[in-house]
Structure formats: C-alpha cells, structure tokens
Amino acid sequence: MSLARTLLTRGNGLLAALACLAALVLAAPAQAATPRDQLVIGMNMNNLLSLDPAGATGNDVLGVVANLYDYLVELDPHDLARVRPALAGHWVFADDRRSLTLTLREGVRFQSGRLLTADDAAWSLQRVLKLNLAMASPWKSYGFSAANAPRLIRALDARTLRIDFPEPTDPKMVLYTLATSVSAAILDRQAVLAHERNGDLGAAWLLTHAAGSGPFALTEWRAKDAMLMDRFNGYWRGPAKLRRVVMRHIPESLSLRFMITRGDVDLAAGMAGPDIEALKHDASVVVQPVLRGTSYYVALSMKNPRFADRRVRLALRSLIDYDGINKAIMPNYGVAHQRPVMIGLAAALPDPGYRLDVPRARKLLAEAGYPQGFRTTIRVLSDPPLINIATSLQATLALAGIDAEILSGTGNQVYGAMRDRKFDIVVGRGGGGVEPHPHANLRALVYNPDNSDAARLTNFQGWRTGFHSPAINRLIEEAVREPDEARQNAMYREVQRLYDSEVGAIQPIAQMQETVVLSRRVHGYVGHPSATTHLRDVHKD
Template identity: 65%
Template sequence: MRRFPLLFAGLFAASLTLAPLTTVHAKTPADQLIVGMSMINLLSLDPAAATGLDVSEVNANLYDMLLVQDVKQPDQLVPALAESWQVSDDRRTITFKLRDGVKFQSGNSLSADDVAWSLQRVLKLNLALASTWKAYGFSAENAERSLRADGPNTFVVELQRPTDPQLVLNTLATSPSAFILDRQAVLKHEKNGDLGAAWLTTHAAGSGPFILNDWRANDVILMARFDGYWDGPAKLKRIVMRNMTESQSLRLMVARGDLDLAKGMAAPDIEALSHDDKVRAQTVQRGTLYYVALSVKSKPFEDARVRKAVRSLIDYQGINQTVMPHYGQLNQRPLPLGLEARLDDPGYTLNVAEAKKLLAEAGYPNGFKTTIRVLTEPPFINIASSLQATLAQAGIQASIITGTGNQIYGAMRERSFDILVGRGGGGAERHPHSSLRTLVYNPDNRDEARLSNFQGWRTSFFSPELNSLIETAEVEPDHAKQLAQYQQIQQRLDEQVGAILPVSQMTDTVVLYHDVQNYQGHTAATTRYKDVYKAR
C-alpha cells in the first residue's frame, strides 16, 4: 500500500522508470492528477500539426491562446494572452492588446512577435490545420503582412476577404493551431528550415500552467507545474497521463482509486459505474455530428425523393435512446445544439409507409441494393446496423462494408461510396458558418475540384441557392438579419433534402474519482487542469 506514492515520486527521477499501474492498489498522490486515456491517435504535439481532441487537451495545459471560449458559456469569448481586442468599423481588422508580464516557461517574455510568428508558422508549414486559415484568405505568401505585430504588445489580424470577424475570433479561441509558441525557444531547435517542427513533435515551448517533462508515444505524458504562470500557479504539482486502451481496465482502476480520471471509456462500463458513489461521470457536448451521408453521384440518391425516403427510414429516437448514451445527443439539424441561430429539430421519425410511397414515386417500388460504409467501432457500427434493418423494411437491401478510418473516409474523399455512417462538422467554433461550410457548402462540384475539406463536395450535393445564402449570411453585419438568414438556410436545406442527414451530436464522457474537484470538461476539447485539486 506504500508503493503508490513512491512510484509517482520516481516518475520524475533521472531514470523515469515506470512500474505497471495495474499492480497498484492505493489512492493516487494528493498533489498529482493521474489520467488514463488512449494515446493511439496522439502523433505529434506540434500545434501546427496536432489534430484531434486528445492532443488539444494536452496542449491546452502546455500553451495559451489569445482568447478562449468561456468554459460554462462557450458562446462567450474571454481574454487569455490578449487582455482585450477591437474590431474595426469596416470589419476587416482585429487588433489585440496583449497582457503585460507574461513569461514563457523558458523565461522569455511574451511579445506580439511571438503571436504573429506562431500563426504565420501554421500557414508556412501548410499542414492540415492550415486549411481553416486558408478558408479566410490567409496564405503563406500574405501571412507576414496579414498576421503581424504592431509594437511589442499589439497584434493585428488583417482579414484578406470579407467574413464575420466573430468567426475568426472563435477560430483563434478553439483551433488546435492557435496556441502561442515561444519563438526564440523553438528557433533554437530549427533544422533545415523546418521552423522547429521536428523538435516540437515531442517537445513544447509554451506559456501554459504546466511544463512538459516527458512524452513517450503510446506510453506516458508527464507534466510539472509552472510556478511562474501569469495567472498564478496551478493547484496540482504534476499531471501524469498514461496510455490505456482497454475500457474495462479504466473502469476497474478509476473505481478503486488508482486513476483520478478516465477518458474514452465504453458506454457499458460507464453504465456499470453509475451506482458507484466513489466515482462520478461528466458529459461534455462537442460540436461535431454523427450522420448518415448519401452520395448524390450514386444514382438512387440523386433523386431528392429517395434521399427523403432514407431520411424517413432512420430510427432517430431508437438510435439515440439505445445506442448513443455517452456518445451523442439527438440533433437533426446541421448546426450544434444551443446555437442562437439553430432551429428546433424538425421532428423526423421512422416512417416506413412514407418511405415506401416516396420510393415508388421515384421509380423504386421494390427498393434497390446499396452499401453502407462504416467504422467497426461503436457507436458507428451500431448506427449502421440499425439503419440496415430499417432500410430493409422499405425494400432497400444494404450491405455493410467496414474498414479503418482511412478506408471509410478515404472512399468519401474520393466520392466513391453509396451510404456512409460518419462523424463531422464545424468542430468547436460556436458560429453557424463553421458547420454549414463543412457539411453543406460546395462551391465547385466537379470531381477535379478536389474540395475534400468540404463534406458537401464529398457527397456531390450541389445547391447554388444554398451556396449563395451561406456566402451572404457569412458577411451580413446586422445580427438580426444574419440570424434570419441562417434560419432560412436550414429551412431550404430541409426542403431540398441535403445529402448529410444528422442523427446525433457528439458528446464525450469522462469518469472522475470522487475526490477530484474543479474539473470542468471544455466543449472545445481545451480542458485546463490549472484549478483542479483533490478534496482530501
């Protein structure tokens, strides 16, 4: 029983020898947070290259952003490294006043040059996370003049095309690429003009409340408190994240107090803990949607009546009641729940008779054969199995094709699929345009356009009317008019029967040992551990 504190004290010894956590049978140290999570998708810590929810949560504790979404009211943006910001009257320039006295973990002082260089670097490296910035008109060529320092404490964003500044501010508050780097520290490790990319894969150079001590891929991440943090030191001394992929192991270890926090646990194991007073679950809403996608290039689905029939053959209520607990929450609109512009759900239900009528009108009185592509993991495969059964009730015989993420979404990017059960959307940006741009907008429907970042293009759904409405709403300065435009878009999309049919909005559930206090999961996956402590 005495081995556990000694084990974690030893984590920071020179040898950094790690004993198996599964042999431990005691409470975790009072001044450390021990997290169990899967790290299989954690490939790089470099903010310019790091995609995925898990790495966002890691980097949110190593780095800072200019501003952040309020953890309890994500529609509200609050200061971080920037103490204030101002949008020009023509809505083309955003000026940030930086906080005085901020130090990086290296001891270097934060300046506007660090902010400008960090964001310019994303565009110059031109990796996947640059796509959002390029959608605003930024590029490697214009980065230095459009994202620039104006003195030591003033940072300026000059928009390269008309857009809603609020959308750009949300990107700065949520994008995994918007963390601010210690320019001097990174450039000391630059090799062959890579802007420090190789070094930042496994190291960090930030101003966040914790310092990265060590990262071993698919093994462990160790962080120690940064006592010089500009907003005061964290309550805990250390964060230890362990790679754990087995849900039952997570369940057993958090139940007996060997873990403080378990992420990625399967729904049955979360349910099994629901009556254990030593643990509690916390569910956080994400901005992405689980959906059924139809390829308009596949002959049956080019007919809106067939798409409408499929929409009537999804058991929305059954799926959300039996499959989606701890994975998602019913949402039949392309916009995230809670957005001011979002219309109420249209109330779609499973209606086989209506579907059969629509199929007969479209020339398929006996249905047809098709395929459903899907990942093998829950809840995707469960949604697909439900869909297969309800399609069959109207004569549509669907074979399920499973595969890896590259195989399933690769087919979608190549526009080579019939039906696909997937997940996507605008992510954490609390703005209607973010989701509509991702799920509906398709400015060029030609195969050779290769607009694979637009899921509207992937489905071959092409509506010049909706494209125009989305473009107009994005730049509308009058808030009330903009809200009305976004509501009109949802109505017209409903009438035209878009090719992406939302089923549920993603949620994440973490399980906490009972003495962990002040943990608040963030909708943007930028959960910060600074104020977390243990009540002992």
Template identity: 60%
Template sequence: MFLASQRPLRRRPLLALPALLAAGWGTAHAGSPDDQLLIGMSMNNLLSLDPAAATGLDAATVACNLYDSLLEVEAADATRLRPSLAQSWSVGEGGRRITLNLRADVRFASGRPLTAAHAAWSLHRVLKLNLALASVWKSYGFTAANAATHIRAEDAQKMVLDLPQPTDPTLVLMTLATSMSGYVIDREAVLAHEQRGDLGNAWLTTHAAGSGAFELEEWRPKELLTMRRAAHHWQPAAKLRRVVFRHMTESQTLRLMLMRGDLDVAGGMSAPDVRALAKRPDLVVEEVRRATMYYVAVNARHPRYADERVRRAVLRHLIDFQGVASGVLPFYGELQMRPVPPGLPASLPQPDYRFDPAAARKLLAEAGLPEGFDTTIRVVAEAPFTGIATSLQATLAQGGIRASILPGTGNQVYGSMRERSFEIVVGRGGGGAEAHPHSSLRALVYNPDNRDSARLSNFQGWRTGYADAALNGLIERALLTPDAAAQADLYRQAQQRFDAQVGAIQPIAQMLDTQVLRRAVRGYHGHPSGATRLREVDKEGR
C-alpha cells in the same frame, strides 16, 4: 448553451487484474497521489503536440495545458469570449481589422518574454507549414504569401490581423480562442531545432515550447505522458504538481482503476461501465457536448442517390432516429437532426423525421425502384458507429434496400468520402469548436465548387457531391451580414433550404464526451473545444 453541458451521468466493459500488473501497476491499493492528477484515456490519436499539426480531442486535452491562447471561451458557455494572453481586443475598419493587446508579464517555459511578435509568427508558421490546421485560416483568406502583411506585431504588446476578405470577425476571434493553431509558440526555442526548413515541426511533434500552466515532462507515445507545474506562469500557479496521462483503451480496465482509486479521471468508456460507476457515491459522471455530429451520408454523385426521392426515402424515412438515440447513443450523443446545433440564435427546432418504411417504399417506387436495390454502408469499426450502421442496415431492409456493411479504419472510411467513391457512410464530423452557425454549415453542407477537380475535401458537402447554389448563397450572405438578427434569419433560411432539398448528409446526434471523475477532484470542467485546462484542478482534503 451551445456545446457546453456538464451534468452527472455515466460509460465501457472489465479487463482482468493480470493485465493491470503487466502494465506496471502494483497489486496494493494505494490511490493516486494527493498532488497529482491521473487521467486514463486512449492516446491512439495523439500523434503530435505541434499546434500547427495536432488534431483531435486527445491532442487538444494535452496541448491546452502546455500552451496559452490569445483568447479563451467559457467552458460553461462556448459563445462567450474571455481574455487570456490578450487582455483586450477590438474590431475596426468596418470589421476588417482585429487588434489584440497582449499582456506584458508572460514568459515561456524557457524564461523568454512572450511578445506580439511571437503571436504573429506562430500564425505565420501555421500558414507556411500548410498542415491540417491551416485550413480554417485559409478559409478566411490568409495565405503563406500574405501572412506577413496581414498578421503583424505593431509593438511588443499589440498584434493586428487585417482580414484579407470580408468575413464575420467574431468567427475569427472564436478560432483564435478554440483552435490549437492559435497557440503562441516560443519562436527562438523552436527555430533552434529546425531541420531542413520544417520550422521545428519534427521537434515539436514530441516536445513543447509554450507558456502554459504546465511544462512537458515526458511523453512515451501510446503509453504515458506527464506534465509538471510550470515554474513561472502569469496566472496563479497550477494547484497540482503533476498531471499524468495513461494510455488505456480497455473500458473495463479504466473502470477497475477508478474503483481502486488509481485513476482520478477516465474517458472513452462504454455505456454499461459508465452506468455501473454512476451508482458509486465516490464518483461523478460529466457530459460535454462537442461541435461534431454523428451522421448518415449518401453520395449524391451516384446516379441512384442523385434522385431527391431516393435521398428522401433513405435519409428521412429509413433511419430510426429515436431508436438510435435511445438504444445506441447514450453517453455518445444526443438526438440532433439539424446541421446547426441547439443553443444559438440561428438554431431551429428539431424536424419531425420518423421511421416510415411505407412512405420510403412509395418514394422508391416513384423513382423506378419498386423492388429496392443493393447498396453498401461504410463505417468506422468501433462504437458507436457500428451500432448505428447495424440499425441502419435493419431499417433499410424494411424499405426494400439490401445493404452490406463495410467496416474499416477512419482513413479507409473517410478516405472513400474524400474520393467520393462511397454509397452510404456512417460517420462523425462537423464544424470546429466555434459556437457560430457558420462553423457547422461550412463543414457539413457548404459546397462552392462541386467539380471533382476542385478537391474541396475539407468540406463534407463536397465529399457527398451535393451542391445547391441558392444554399451556398444564403450561407455566404449570412457570414457577411453585420446585423445579428438578420444574420440569424439567413442561417435559418439556409437550414430550411437544406431540409427542403434533402441534402446528402443527415445529422443524427450531437457528440457527447463523457468523463468519469472521482468526487474528490475539484475544479475539473470538461471544455466543449477539448481544451480542458487543468490549472484550477485540485483534490479535496489537500
């Protein structure tokens, strides 16, 4: 099904043992303790634990174990909602009202009972702070001004969301289940640490106030984060006493630690190291599809790329899709050339885009560019982005396009997209974790206002400067169509329209998150939204 795919596979290269000793690891092989899970991963992007502010997979991996959400989605099937804090829910009033009935036996780590008032306040807080995770709620019509009337607790266990504008309520339910913004916070604990009206944001950056299966024990940024089993949780107690996250960015270090038995789980490794570890009988490799896409984007506001013939030459005929997928993206991504991922009713078969320099040269000549032109490729300076950019530079040259690669940080590369000041970008983006076609189309191709002054930088369609009124209309109609079959047909039409018009952003592959685990670890299931809950994880022989 969409996003979730776990199967044995493999992934990065080898630091010397002295570096491990410098990091504080002993020379004797001891292995990880039986009652603890040791996870090695990069925590470079773990900047906050505040559910209203935290973004990215690193934060999701940690926060989902410190907090509970109202709903969850299945790890093995991201289209299926299941109860969590809300034991039941219903949709009424013509799809404009969502009612959630919360459990009565939940307590925060403080011991304070969790109520519907806490759940409603947590969403009010997201909108009032207006940080990154407020965007999706604002797209549904919620604002800081209307939050109190549209998101409310009717009693201790009943929470109601009245949708301010027509939308698909299933999409809203999926956001509650997959976004960190839907985590329920201990209001009293947070407001006790409020500073200058920040609703506890500064404190929650490095602390937690949740009801999760684990409690935050210690966090030393870019070094170590530990969680201990919660003293009281409404579900059966976590099987392991402690979880330890170690900040480790060198693939070869992770490889050695796994081989020594000093790590139980490792992520962010290179393909050569994953391949090597996959041959070991004591290790297992797991891949999980994420919602985001690797892509090549061009700036349709640039006079050259405003010409559909130039976009077609570059994005359809001068990308070696199959070569990139097989040579650059193993363990990073799977070939995917449509904006809607596979596994949904609205998904379409892959198009037959093929590397064809002759066809590209013909199109460029028709566009008045028989000698080609010079351009730039902006790219995040890390794998696999640089590999994609290098391949693209070589294939563009065969079509007569001379491209210079401009590597940079994520802020530099995506900042140029937000300012619409780029020519070509190799990047990664897409929808949230909701297994819904609107999630991807909204993020990648929808652009309701193409004016520079609109500043719709959360829409990657706006960033590329590509807008098509008919395409926007199909997406908007689909969202409001209650009949599932008719809705899926409209989303398919939107993809076909995007294909025919040669939109300015071309997906190449769907992201894969690859983890290497010790075979003794049981119950670990990587989650497509990044919310890999560890309460059921155990070790063989305990």
C-alpha cells in the same frame, strides 16, 4: 508509502512514471490511490496522432494543446458567448469590422525562458497557412492564404498584434476561432525553427514535441501508450496546482470502469454507455456530461451516382431509426438533434421530425429505379456508439432491400476514405461546433465553395460528400458578413430550410455529449464544451 507510489512521486523521467503505472494496474490492493499531486487520465488515444497545432485534428488533441500552449483569448466554459482574456489582455475591432487589434500581456515567457511577443503570435498564425495542413481550413474560409498572411497578420510592436480580414466577415467568428481552434495556439518561434528540416517550419518535430507557454510542459509521449505533462513553474498565471498530468491509453471501457473505481485513474474518458450508467450509482465517483457542438451523422457520397439522386438521399433519410437510436444507443453519448446548427444558438431551428418510414423509402427507391434496392458499404469506426449506429442503419436499410456491408476500421481508414471522396456511406462524428456560432457548423457540414477534386477542401465535409449548392453557399457567405444579428440569424435559419429541401448529403442524428467519470478526490475540473478543457486549476484531496 507503497513502492509504486514512491516511484511516481519521486521519479522525474518517463521510466519511473510508467513503472508506477504498471504497478498500479498489477497491485493487489482494492484502493490503489494515485498520488495527490498528479492527475492520471484513462482514455482511448487511438486518434491522438499529432501535436502540431497546424495539422492536429480531433477533440482529444484540443484538450492536450490547451494545456501545453496558450491562446490569445479563451471562451468561458459556462457561457461560450463570453470571451475571456488570455495572452491578450485587451482587443478591439475596427469600426468597419475589417480588422482586429490585440494587446498582449507583458512578461509572459515560453517554457524555454524566452519572452513571448507579438512576433511569435503573428508567426504562429502565418505558419498554419504556410503549411496548409488540416487546420488551415477555418482561416482559408475567411479568405486568408499563405500569400496574404504575412501582410494581413502582423506585429505592430512587441505587444500589439493586428489581424486584417481579407474579406468582410463576422469579427466575432474570428475571435471565437482564436479562442478555440488548435491552430490558434501560440508557438515559441525560435524553439520550433531550431528543429526545422528542409523548410518544414518544424512540422516533423512538432508531431511529437511542443514549444509553448502553457501551464504544463510535454515530458514524454509514446503513441497509444502514455503521455506525461509536467508543471511549468514559470507559468504567467502562476504554477498549476498539480505537479503532473499522466494520460494513459486504455481503450477498453470495462478496464476503465474497474480502474476508476479502484483508484488507479482519476478521470476516465470515452467509456461505453452501460459502464457509465453503472458508475452513476457509485458514490466514489462523479459523472460529468458536457454537450459539445459536433454531431453524430450519416453521410452519403454524392460522387456515387445513386446518392447523387435526390430521391435516393430522401429514401435514406427515411431509413434511419432516429427514435430507436437515440433511446437505445445515444444515452451518455449524445442528445437527439436533426439539424446542422447546434442546440442553444439563436439561429437553431426545431428538429424537423424525421422518422423511420420504410414504405415511403421503398416508394422513393422504386421511383429512382431501384425497386429491389442495391448493394453498398458503410464505413465506421469500431468504437461505440458509432458501430452501434451503423449496425442499426444496416438493419433498417435492409428493410428497403439495401444490402449494406459494414467496413469498420481506424480513423485513417474511415475518415481518410471520406477525405479522398472514396466511400459510399460513413457513420461519423464531426461538424465543427467548436466556435459557438452557426457559421462554424455550416462551414464544416454544408459549405462547399469548390466541388472539384482538385480543390481538396478536406476539412469541409460538404466537399468530402460532394454536396454542392450554389444557393446555400451564397447565403452562408452573405450571413457571415451581415452586421445585423437578427437578420443574420434569419439567414442562417433559411440555410437550414434549404438544406432540408435539397436533402443534404449529411444527416445529423444526435448532438455529441461527452461524459467523463471523475474520482471524488478531483476538484476544479470543468469540462469545456469546445473541448479546450484547462487543467491548471484542477487539484485533488
């Protein structure tokens, strides 16, 4: 056995693991196999900023939290409409659709050794609303608040959790949120409160620590470097098949390509399209695409008087080269889709067929008083395919006289400006879609019940753009309360038609497809469309 492998196999601390990882990179052998009992993942960790389920955002953290914590229920990765038991072995909705009662399993223990109870579950959900960070948004959209949460989310006994809905809603949507939202992870109340400082409910500590009951325990995390998760042998489903999961920050796609073929990593995520295409011809790896419910989009700020003009938004919609972008840029990143509701749902409408039409755009701009165009900015992450989409948009805007400067930056610089409503154009990715329900997409991209700056509805991208349609808001609210499924779907289709007619400020271009590359030594890995990919059953040759 090589020294590197010996270190990683026997080492229990971060130092030994990182020493091995460095040795794997620098070693000369062509095939540096990773240890059999460990999964080494190469990925870009730039957007992995917090592990606190109350405030952590982004797909990357979903995959981490799903393995450190348990949820009350889970969604079947092969059939998202099928809800599977997790911590809750049984659940029932009230006949009036105004409450959900869940019965928890007996004998589940946190990694601290404490028994998990319904009190922990109630406190975990209440904490999200009390802190009122990013992940409180889905719960607030149902009418929950810090004030009413203790009354509406409560333990009836050690194993029974009851959630009363403050407003009429589709109970399936609440169940889907419990299965998929990072905010629904169940925390060890005592462990978290032991690290509380100045009434923060453990928020500062949970940025870089965990207190869950999941199949893996967090051993160490170095931001933008490495994360180690070790098997929790007391896991209620039985110990995970792997002893350790190692996540490494490798932002360069070409480096990932070399490392997956050399055997330095077992799974590569976030690779560039050309490198993925090249690896499709490599017999040592498997390329696995997973369609997610989020969208790649162009967003306009209606706080900018130019974009508040419907004619200008309509012109911008005609200055996107949808066909060119989807053919040349999006393979392995996404599939063409121009509607806010994700592909595959009964309420989804066919694409409206938007296309690049420069003469029409020029005519609309002239009517709006901009015959020579204007100057603007495009904010975008520097990562593909987003930067490539922005470059294409910059070129097609110029055809109508719009001089757009690209401002590339970090997630905080791009989406932070969007949250502050201080931007012109953003090329981004988002739009809910974690829950397999039209309301998830429309809530994230379209819904905006209060357009005031003071509302700070930062997790609603409709609010970020300043798009506010009372008619659309009202129809979304009515649809989520409609008990008849056929009528509900018809209402969601009407929302999409209205959004098309009013020229919404966010224009989807493609639905996200995440493509990971796996070593053929890896078995049992099933990428989850909701990003909650579980690693408990993954094993290696």
